Amino acid sequence: xxxxxxxxxxxxxxxxxxxxxxxxxxxxxEMTEEQFRPLxxxxxxxxxxxxxxxxxxxxxxxxxxxxxxxxxxxxxxxxKDYGHFTTRQNIQYNWIKLEDAPDILADLASxxxxxxxxxxxxxxxxxxxQYAGVAADEVADPRPWAELxxxxxxxxxxxxxxxxxxxxxxxxxxxxxxxxxxxxxxxxLVKRDGxxxxxxxxxxxxxxxxxxAPEISEFVSExxxxxxxxxxxxxxxxxxxxxxKYKARxxxxxxxxxxxEYRRQVExxxxxxxxxxxxxxxxxxxxxxxxxxDPPYETGLSDAIDRSDPDFALWVDQQVAAHKQPGYAIVxxxxxxxxxxxxxxxxxxxxLMADLAERYxxxxxxxxxxxxIVLPSVxxxxxxxxxxxxxxxxxxxxxxxxITDIIAxxxxxxxxxxNARSIPIAQKIAQRFADPVRQRELGEIKLKxxxxxxxxxxxxxxxxxxLGVDRKGTENYQLLFGGSGAExxxxxxxxxxxxDENGVVDAxxxxxxxxxxxxxxxxxxxxxxxxxxxxPFKEAIYG
Amino acid sequence: xxxxxxxxxxxxxxxxxVTVESFAxxxxxxxxxxxxxxxxxxxxxxxxxxxxxxxxxPVFGDGRGYSAARILREAGYAGELRAVGDVLVDQIPLMRRxxxxxxxxxxxxxxxxxxxxxxxxxEVYQKTADARSPIWALRHG
Numbered sequence: 253x254x255x256x257x258x259x260x261x262x263x264x265x266x267x268x269x270x271x272x273x274x275x276x277x278x279x280x281x282e283m284t285e286e287q288f289r290p291l292x293x294x295x296x297x298x299x300x301x302x303x304x305x306x307x308x309x310x311x312x313x314x315x316x317x318x319x320x321x322x323x324x325x326x327x328x329x330x331x332k333d334y335g336h337f338t339t340r341q342n343i344q345y346n347w348i349k350l351e352d353a354p355d356i357l358a359d360l361a362s363x364x365x366x367x368x369x370x371x372x373x374x375x376x377x378x379x380x381x382q383y384a385g386v387a388a389d390e391v392a393d394p395r396p397w398a399e400l401x402x403x404x405x406x407x408x409x410x411x412x413x414x415x416x417x418x419x420x421x422x423x424x425x426x427x428x429x430x431x432x433x434x435x436x437x438x439x440x441l442v443k444r445d446g447x448x449x450x451x452x453x454x455x456x457x458x459x460x461x462x463x464x465a466p467e468i469s470e471f472v473s474e475x476x477x478x479x480x481x482x483x484x485x486x487x488x489x490x491x492x493x494x495x496x497k498y499k500a501r502x503x504x505x506x507x508x509x510x511x512x513e514y515r516r517q518v519e520x521x522x523x524x525x526x527x528x529x530x531x532x533x534x535x536x537x538x539x540x541x542x543x544x545x546d547p548p549y550e551t552g553l554s555d556a557i558d559r560s561d562p563d564f565a566l567w568v569d570q571q572v573a574a575h576k577q578p579g580y581a582i583v584x585x586x587x588x589x590x591x592x593x594x595x596x597x598x599x600x601x602x603x604l605m606a607d608l609a610e611r612y613x614x615x616x617x618x619x620x621x622x623x624x625i626v627l628p629s630v631x632x633x634x635x636x637x638x639x640x641x642x643x644x645x646x647x648x649x650x651x652x653x654x655i656t657d658i659i660a661x662x663x664x665x666x667x668x669x670x671n672a673r674s675i676p677i678a679q680k681i682a683q684r685f686a687d688p689v690r691q692r693e694l695g696e697i698k699l700k701x702x703x704x705x706x707x708x709x710x711x712x713x714x715x716x717x718x719l720g721v722d723r724k725g726t727e728n729y730q731l732l733f734g735g736s737g738a739e740x741x742x743x744x745x746x747x748x749x750x751x752d753e754n755g756v757v758d759a760x761x762x763x764x765x766x767x768x769x770x771x772x773x774x775x776x777x778x779x780x781x782x783x784x785x786x787x788p789f790k791e792a793i794y795g
Numbered sequence: 796x797x798x799x800x801x802x803x804x805x806x807x808x809x810x811x812x813v814t815v816e817s818f819a820x821x822x823x824x825x826x827x828x829x830x831x832x833x834x835x836x837x838x839x840x841x842x843x844x845x846x847x848x849x850x851x852x853p854v855f856g857d858g859r860g861y862s863a864a865r866i867l868r869e870a871g872y873a874g875e876l877r878a879v880g881d882v883l884v885d886q887i888p889l890m891r892r893x894x895x896x897x898x899x900x901x902x903x904x905x906x907x908x909x910x911x912x913x914x915x916x917x918e919v920y921q922k923t924a925d926a927r928s929p930i931w932a933l934r935h936g
Contacts, residue, residue, distance in 0.1 A: 259930040262917045270915050290856070291885060373856065403920045403930065409892035410865055410923065413858025489862050528869060530922045532931035539934065
């Protein structure tokens with residue numbers, strides 16, 4: 253994976269010093285909270301309901317064991333012994349003291365990590381496919397481009413005060429594991445005439461006005477990607493709405509201008525910008541690419557897995573994905589135990605996952621947007637040992653992509669924007685569907701919960717989505733069906749009036765019962781919904 | 796006299812600026828003020844006769860002026876490019892990178908603080924309107 257050189261390290265170290273000074277000025281009262289706010293936000297430090305929350309960037313979701321260990325250390329030393337992995341492939345700490353924040357950033361910098369631009373109206377951490385580099389279906393490892401974009405976007409002087417936050421995802425497979433088209437800019441690397449380039453989408457997003465990003469360019473050559481993205485951003489920075497925070501994302505601009513007109517403006521700006529020499533040379537991409545070369549895989553390994561332990565066999569079937577290299581497998585570690593909090597991991601669990609990566613996965617881990625962890629390259633012969641150790645730490649839940657693998661935002665338990673709690677709803681649903689046989693019978697169901705209209709829990713993109721709202725002072729949960737963040741990207745439709753927290757669990761059960769009764773061979777829940785439409789589901793849950 | 800923080804070798808312009816609208820009708824004005832919603836490209840035909848372009852930042856969070864500055868510099872404008880309004884110390888380095896070379900903040904800034912802000916980061920990652928070499932160029936120099 254990528255390693256900092258002296259330049260990268262100096263920039264991150266400078267940020268630590270910078271923030272230490274800003275925090276000192278705030279603590280001594282030299283600076284007001286109002287003046288401090290935009291500065292701390294640029295460093296991912298939010299003031300939540302009960303404490304400060306620090307969001308640490310995990311660029312394109314890739315971590316080394318050493319970095320993962322540091323995340324465990326920070327949880328233990330500065331927080332309440334746990335961290336929360338997020339839908340942006342980052343980690344958040346919910347109980348941070350302001351005076352500790354500079355020391356935390358210094359600890360992070362010691363392992364080439366930071367919290368730069370994890371908040372604020374700027375270009376946020378770049379996300380990517382969690383199977384990058386090990387998936388059999390990719391045209392290239394997307395992470396070198398993601399790293400190139402990380403560097404380009406870091407402290408970008410023109411794009412630090414955008415109309416609103418800006419999220420970019422990079423994938424390189426036709427299967428979309430990163431919800432690419434629900435980003436402000438989505439990049440799909442493709443191959444044309446033997447050359448790699450970017451298919452660029454712009455104007456996707458969730459929030460209160462969800463939109464699927466339309467294609468803006470079918471092919472941008474790899475040595476002009478930075479110019480092209482800069483053109484996309486410049487048009488947005490100049491013409492994105494600033495009169496209304498809720499209409500300020502690029503999706504509204506693209507929608508109001510129309511795709512053709514936005515594209516025309518981008519092309520015009522691109523024609524100008526690419527003459528300025530702002531694209532790094534291909535040698536820089538090659539330099540970065542070298543860090544992402546395959547690890548020294550063993551060859552001649554067997555693909556056989558001893559399935560004699562039935563619990564292990566079930567876990568393998570659910571959590572293990574195909575690896576490009578014979579004899580290896582991709583291991584998904586569920587952070588969704590039935591009674592747990594989606595995405596949370598204790599310091600001990602974080603350190604155990606780091607140890608496993610060090611010993612069995614070439615020192616590397618990934619964070620997924622579904623709030624799970626991946627060990628990207630495990631020998632099939634080691635799977636049983638890895639599973640045993642995960643089981644000993646409460647990390648062997650076999651529910652990947654099943655109904656209890658729930659994405660949930662922090663909700664009203666933590667967040668000052670939330671209207672309703674998310675975590676307890678996730679737990680109630682998980683408990684209702686806890687029976688593993690029943691979960692497997694239901695098959696793939698992506699269930700996503702947001703505690704307010706800002707949609708941090710991706711409810712629009714859930715096969716089943718739940719939106720918590722405040723109705724006259726009580727929490728009310730609306731149910732949506734038919735969304736997807738994958739390559740079959742679609743936005744969910746609200747079924748009808750909302751429910752209380754028990755009612756919404758009952759309604760989900762009625763909907764899944766209908767699916768079981770009506771499904772045709774091979775159909776997932778969302779396929780049956782798409783075939784039948786909303787009417788029978790409505791009847792089942794309200795009838 | 797206006798108190799100007801200047802990074803130019805020549806003296807700062809003291810000429811009062813006119814609006815973009817009134818500028819278009821005046822053949823002799825050499826100083827103009829650009830508001831956030833106005834298009835910097837409307838000024839491109841007149842760059843050679845302009846000696847001062849003021850870009851107004853009514854609120855610090857409105858970042859349109861950063862693009863305006865780069866567009867003017869990319870078009871070859873070499874005169875004074877001044878940021879005025881809600882200009883804060885932590886923004887000066889970004890503005891310098893976009894091509895601003897003078898500042899008249901609503902609230903006067905401490906010179907030492909400006910200096911510290913400008914020297915905080917050792918290098919830059921992007922090629923923009925200033926002369927600084929981006930890190931990728933240093934790596935492959």
